[in-house]
Amino acid sequence: MMEFQEMAVIEEQPSTEGPIRKESGKRGRKPGRKAADKVDMRAKLERSRQSARECRARKKLRYQYLEELVADREKAVFELRKEFERYISWAKDIDEGRMPEGIQELLEQFGALKQEQ
Template identity: 60%
Template sequence: MDDSKVVGGKVKKPGKRGRKPAKIDLKAKLERSRQSARECRARKKLRYQYLEELVSSRERAICALREELEMYKQWCMAMDQGKIPSEIKALLTGEEQGKAQQNSTKLAKAAKTDANSSNP
């Protein structure tokens, strides 16, 4: 007699569930494992290169911002002493306004580029 059962309109046969283990050649399995390990190491190496480039670009941005901050500090110290730096005079008169806008645009673009490169 057949051991199959009818449950909910479907015929179920007794036995093990899932995939049956395929008989795989041991050498092929080892070779696949080695290949997987090589690919894993290559991905890891690329990830570290990406992170190192990201860190160096951030360090460059930090240096540029520190230089800008130092310049502003010097301007403030000069104004505290009653002197108006020539750069500020030029900005007030509008001579250097175009250059200041270009510099601020460059800094904004650099910040956006760094922000975009941080999203992997």
């Protein structure tokens, strides 16, 4: 025959582990810190303003640098275009059987360079 044992019901007690919630109905700042909070907030705002000023100054310098770089490149392009147009003019003069102005100095410079090498 089988014997039966009575089952005992064990009640669990709430554990005290984990975060304990306070049952206060208020949220937000705690009283008594207003003066310190205002000073901290003012300091934080001032740091933020200073950071924004520095950021704007860096941005201004970066744009100035880029504008100077673009101006230098545009100047170089203009000079190269001018030189290119001069060579085109010389080529036309040579095709027509004329000796272009300035070509003699250029040939002498290249001659001097070849002699040095």
